[in-house]
Amino acid sequence: MSIDVVVNGERAALDVPGSRRLLDVLREDLGLTGTKEGCGEGECGACSVLVDGAVVDSCLVPVAQVAGRSVRTVEGLAGPGGRLSVLQRAFLETGGAQCGICTPGMLIAGVAFLESGAAATDEAIREAIAGNLCRCTGYTKIVEAIALAAERGAGPDAGAGHEAGAGAEDAGADESAGPDDGAEPTYPPGSR
Amino acid sequence: MIGLEPLLVSPTSLTEAYTLLAPTHGADDGAGPWRPIAGGTDVMVQLAAAAGEAESSTAETPSGPGRLLDLWGLDELRGIGLSEDGRELVLGALTTYTEIRRSPLCATHLPALAEAAATIGAAQIQNRGTLGGNVVNASPAGDTLPVLLAADARIVLGSARGERSVAAVDFWPAYRRTVRADDELVLRLRIPLPTRREMRFRKVGTRRAQAISKVVVALAWREDGGVWRDVRLAFGSVAATPIRAHETEAVLEGAAPRQTVADHAVAVLGRELQPIDDIRSTAAYRSAVAGRVLHRLLRDAGGW
Numbered sequence: 001m002s003i004d005v006v007v008n009g010e011r012a013a014l015d016v017p018g019s020r021r022l023l024d025v026l027r028e029d030l031g032l033t034g035t036k037e038g039c040g041e042g043e044c045g046a047c048s049v050l051v052d053g054a055v056v057d058s059c060l061v062p063v064a065q066v067a068g069r070s071v072r073t074v075e076g077l078a079g080p081g082g083r084l085s086v087l088q089r090a091f092l093e094t095g096g097a098q099c100g101i102c103t104p105g106m107l108i109a110g111v112a113f114l115e116s117g118a119a120a121t122d123e124a125i126r127e128a129i130a131g132n133l134c135r136c137t138g139y140t141k142i143v144e145a146i147a148l149a150a151e152r153g154a155g156p157d158a159g160a161g162h163e164a165g166a167g168a169e170d171a172g173a174d175e176s177a178g179p180d181d182g183a184e185p186t187y188p189p190g191s192r
Numbered sequence: 193m194i195g196l197e198p199l200l201v202s203p204t205s206l207t208e209a210y211t212l213l214a215p216t217h218g219a220d221d222g223a224g225p226w227r228p229i230a231g232g233t234d235v236m237v238q239l240a241a242a243a244g245e246a247e248s249s250t251a252e253t254p255s256g257p258g259r260l261l262d263l264w265g266l267d268e269l270r271g272i273g274l275s276e277d278g279r280e281l282v283l284g285a286l287t288t289y290t291e292i293r294r295s296p297l298c299a300t301h302l303p304a305l306a307e308a309a310a311t312i313g314a315a316q317i318q319n320r321g322t323l324g325g326n327v328v329n330a331s332p333a334g335d336t337l338p339v340l341l342a343a344d345a346r347i348v349l350g351s352a353r354g355e356r357s358v359a360a361v362d363f364w365p366a367y368r369r370t371v372r373a374d375d376e377l378v379l380r381l382r383i384p385l386p387t388r389r390e391m392r393f394r395k396v397g398t399r400r401a402q403a404i405s406k407v408v409v410a411l412a413w414r415e416d417g418g419v420w421r422d423v424r425l426a427f428g429s430v431a432a433t434p435i436r437a438h439e440t441e442a443v444l445e446g447a448a449p450r451q452t453v454a455d456h457a458v459a460v461l462g463r464e465l466q467p468i469d470d471i472r473s474t475a476a477y478r479s480a481v482a483g484r485v486l487h488r489l490l491r492d493a494g495g496w
Contacts, residue, residue, distance in 0.1 A: 042313070042317060054319040131314025
């Protein structure tokens with residue numbers, strides 16, 4: 001059975017059993033290992049992806065149900081040349097990522113929230129990531145990261161949540177760049 | 193990863209689904225009954241658990257469902273609307289909790305259902321979990337089920353044999369059982385909208401999101417000349433099925449929400465409910481909390 005799906009903007013024709021978990025197809029068949037398995041039962045949110053823009057736990061989605069739909073994973077967040085999105089950079093700046101296991105899911109939940117256009121109040125952000133467990137940060141820095149990204153205009157009008165406006169692309173050094181020595185962080189590392 | 197990958201078939205119409213479910217395609221070919229799957233928030237967890245059991249056991253035959261009937265593409269089962277006469281709210285079985293939360297019709301006519309939907313899981317679960325799934329999964333902790341009981345909801349089942357509608361109060365005859373036959377699907381829910389009905393919803397769990405209820409309560413009534421009529425008091429997580437507390441309802445029927453009435457109702461409720469100890473809570477806690485929640489709802493309604 002062939003399942004046609006768009007993953008991070010690219011078409012894929014999957015020849016896999018329809019009851020296979022979307023999570024396993026992403027990781028094992030498509031090599032997109034950024035999406036993590038935590039609990040495998042819809043409690044922890046580590047495997048969160050966007051399906052047609054809605055955040056879901058990919059461990060609970062039989063792959064047949066994404067036929068004809070668009071899936072976005074953490075690998076799809078960075079822009080051309082691996083330029084990190086506003087939200088990813090905000091996570092780096094605030095210390096919103098520590099061990100990293102929850103981070104892909106937190107980013108995806110954060111993107112779903114930012115793209116919803118909802119006002120980025122503390123309470124709204126906390127509700128938006130209530131389905132994502134983190135055992136390192138105590139959540140505060142993650143909430144700060146999402147609020148920071150919202151403040152910087154990562155919202156429904158910012159396309160994929162990349163730098164608002166084209167200016168950032170040609171600006172070279174950017175004062176708000178990442179925490180290290182001025183080189184802008186990219187994904188995968190060194191991909192520029 | 194999951195070791196068991198059962199056959200999954202995705203019908204594109206209700207008629208096709210009925211044909212697959214009809215007994216001639218059923219148990220006699222040895223594959224067992226179809227397991228309908230919608231948003232997967234319960235079925236996929238159960239599949240994973242079955243796969244885990246199969247891996248760790250020497251048994252030849254796995255215990256998971258042999259084949260899945262994927263309902264997700266059946267748009268006939270989606271949507272929220274009013275019946276033609278405007279007296280019923282009608283929700284398709286595939287209506288997600290997110291859709292319920294965003295629905296202006298639910299906000300106007302049955303806000304308690306939107307409140308219940310908001311307490312289930314978090315965004316990931318609310319985007320996938322469905323009202324019909326909550327109904328057929330038949331968990332005593334299903335958070336929308338007390339609302340459906342208190343609202344006198346009817347559950348419409350369909351099969352190649354035709355449609356029938358069952359009152360929510362008759363739908364869950366025993367622990368994790370429903371009156372749905374193997375060839376039937378839940379199509380929609382019909383919720384009558386009597387004038388001046390009030391409803392309140394409360395869920396008590398370990399945290400606001402992602403918690404399975406310790407106690408869940410829905411209370412409905414119509415105020416009529418200073419007293420309550422058509423009182424419905426429904427609970428989840430305090431019995432083998434979602435239940436109505438008929439004896440306590442009788443105390444409140446025809447009464448006003450005064451303190452003496454509330455005290456009496458709570459005393460009766462304490463005798464009527466027989467919760468159990470389990471991994472999520474204790475019988476004593478559940479009894480105490482159920483009474484406190486009821487008392488508080490009556491106090492708020494009575495304004496004392």
